[in-house]
Amino acid sequence: MDESILKLITEYASNERLDDIMLGDEECMAIQEEVNENEEKLDGCRLPLEQKLAVDALTASYIAKGIRHARLAYQQAFKDCVALLREIGVI
Numbered sequence: 189m190d191e192s193i194l195k196l197i198t199e200y201a202s203n204e205r206l207d208d209i210m211l212g213d214e215e216c217m218a219i220q221e222e223v224n225e226n227e228e229k230l231d232g233c234r235l236p237l238e239q240k241l242a243v244d245a246l247t248a249s250y251i252a253k254g255i256r257h258a259r260l261a262y263q264q265a266f267k268d269c270v271a272l273l274r275e276i277g278v279i
Contacts, residue, residue, distance in 0.1 A: 194266060198259050 210216045230243065273279045 194263055197266070198263050201262060202255070202259055 230240075235243070270279070
């Protein structure tokens with residue numbers, strides 16, 4: 189197996205479990221409504237295709253960065269938890 193257990197757990201948690209959690213989170217739903225409103229505003233600007241594609245690419249880059257940040261934070265929290273459990277003698 190090429191992938192570490194931590195990487196597999198992170199993938200599962202961020203791809204499957206987190207979706208269910210986010211769907212039940214009121215703040216996340218409010219943010220999604222804001223995204224929808226801003227998307228409508230952008231559509232109303234009637235930008236040329238080239239500009240719209242540039243905005244889409246920039247947005248996708250920010251999203252990819254945010255996803256990477258969340259995965260790294262999750263992995264670090266997992267490592268910190270293990271370190272704490274070792275320090276207090278649980279493992």
